[in-house]
Amino acid sequence: MDYVSTRGDAPALGFSDAVLAGLARDGGLYVPREWPQFSAAEIRAMRGLAYPDLAIRVLTPFLGGEIAAPVFERLVREAYATFRHEAVCPLVQTGKNTFILELFHGPTLAFKDVAMQLLARLMDHTLAERGQRATIVGATSGDTGGAAIDAFAGRDRTDIFILFPHGKVSPVQQRQMTTSSAANVHALSVEGNFDDCQGLVKDMFNDHAFRDKVSLSGVNSINWARIMAQIVYYFSSALSLGAPDRPVSFTVPTGNFGDIFAGYAAKRMGLPIERLIIATNDNDILARTLSSGEYRTKGVFATTSPSMDIQVSSNFERLLFEAAGRNAETVRRYMNGLKQSGAFTIEAGELKRIRAEFDAGRATVDEVALTIRATLEASNYLLDPHTAAAVHVAAAHASGAVPMVVLGTAHPAKFPAAVETASGIDPVLPAWLDGLMTADEKYTILPSDLKMVEDYVSRRTRAAR
Numbered sequence: 001m002d003y004v005s006t007r008g009d010a011p012a013l014g015f016s017d018a019v020l021a022g023l024a025r026d027g028g029l030y031v032p033r034e035w036p037q038f039s040a041a042e043i044r045a046m047r048g049l050a051y052p053d054l055a056i057r058v059l060t061p062f063l064g065g066e067i068a069a070p071v072f073e074r075l076v077r078e079a080y081a082t083f084r085h086e087a088v089c090p091l092v093q094t095g096k097n098t099f100i101l102e103l104f105h106g107p108t109l110a111f112k113d114v115a116m117q118l119l120a121r122l123m124d125h126t127l128a129e130r131g132q133r134a135t136i137v138g139a140t141s142g143d144t145g146g147a148a149i150d151a152f153a154g155r156d157r158t159d160i161f162i163l164f165p166h167g168k169v170s171p172v173q174q175r176q177m178t179t180s181s182a183a184n185v186h187a188l189s190v191e192g193n194f195d196d197c198q199g200l201v202k203d204m205f206n207d208h209a210f211r212d213k214v215s216l217s218g219v220n221s222i223n224w225a226r227i228m229a230q231i232v233y234y235f236s237s238a239l240s241l242g243a244p245d246r247p248v249s250f251t252v253p254t255g256n257f258g259d260i261f262a263g264y265a266a267k268r269m270g271l272p273i274e275r276l277i278i279a280t281n282d283n284d285i286l287a288r289t290l291s292s293g294e295y296r297t298k299g300v301f302a303t304t305s306p307s308m309d310i311q312v313s314s315n316f317e318r319l320l321f322e323a324a325g326r327n328a329e330t331v332r333r334y335m336n337g338l339k340q341s342g343a344f345t346i347e348a349g350e351l352k353r354i355r356a357e358f359d360a361g362r363a364t365v366d367e368v369a370l371t372i373r374a375t376l377e378a379s380n381y382l383l384d385p386h387t388a389a390a391v392h393v394a395a396a397h398a399s400g401a402v403p404m405v406v407l408g409t410a411h412p413a414k415f416p417a418a419v420e421t422a423s424g425i426d427p428v429l430p431a432w433l434d435g436l437m438t439a440d441e442k443y444t445i446l447p448s449d450l451k452m453v454e455d456y457v458s459r460r461t462r463a464a465r
């Protein structure tokens, strides 16, 4: 198994190199050259496996034999031992044929932990084997940053720099990034929005001199290993609802398109998924694109689901690559359009292929609040605002016959203000985060300026050559 860039101008890489690379050198995203396949019988044989065993079974084909089986098994078991729920990602029924897949039982209370805990261990293993160090940069609208800092804090082979939008993350999210005392952790509050932070990260990768000087690596979902690890919970939930003998649909709170792309990958691997439904908040670029065929950025609105306040949805590029029959030239044309004019129009055949798999809808701030309240009253279940956006959208797409799984991407206590306003309940942080809201914060405020961010990183990384 090797990995190819969606833009076709970077060398194909093996698994470990693709993971360390993050973004391909041509600005594209790595995808496996082909999708591993599981037959119905092979999927049936996965029933009843504990989550780590399922992860080992589903993910091993992606490794291309580069990591010895006992090592990979140890890394997977260690990663999921950090979760506070025995099932790792439990499925909870909230309606007749509707379920929430709870992905927030990891150390930082969001779905990012599922992939990040494994990614940190994979990177550490490869760097140790090679005797190398890396400088990790990441952009966050709130959750990736905390998860990455938790997973990489104290790891001697990496220095991690997380860029978050100044004043635009929840207080819990901010403190998960700014209260680490680990010497290798650097939280940067950037004067801009998430798209500015993500733009800076991509620009650092595309500045090859800088990239090579600091041995740059990335932990956003541009990194293939993030998507890969997220495929597993589509399998675990579908299996508990009868897969492969019964199809399942998923509704996914969506921003950077990584989580839902993992669902698409699971389907390509043989999991019977009926529909994949993209749920957005007021930042509805993906819902607009699916209905009009035109991907057109406009300003970012601040909402009660800040982690989805995104316009440039990185992983949509991976879907475009697939929809275009893996034609890298088409992807390059679309991405040039995006860079030059903030827009591109998807060709009719490609749009048809996307619509054959995906639906989309959006939830306004008011609809999110109403959904939090209504779900509490009807099912005695307290949603976070991101999951609530998806519950709202799922209701419009549920068919009744096919189970609908909504991805529960964050714990409500990460967004107490929005949850309390909607429900009257002040959600309590779990005991292991006692002290988070009173600990000393440490972060640096920087303008959204590539040169200044690069200087900051260069001066502090231990990986510079």
Ligand SMILES: Cc1ncc(COP(=O)(O)O)c(C=O)c1O
Residues within 6 Å of the ligand: 110, 111, 142, 143, 144, 221, 253, 254, 255, 256, 257, 258, 259, 260, 307, 308, 386, 387, 409, 410
């Ligand atoms: C809580 C939460 N829900 C949903 C999303 C959107 O996920 P994705 O960016 O993978 O589409 C994010 C951010 O990524 C998030 O933090």
Ligand SMILES: N[C@@H](CCOP(=O)(O)O)C(=O)O
Residues within 6 Å of the ligand: 139, 140, 141, 142, 143, 144, 145, 219, 220, 221, 222, 255, 256, 258, 307, 308, 314
């Ligand atoms: N919503 C994310 C944005 C970054 O997404 P990623 O999955 O590409 O890391 C966040 O919370 O930071």
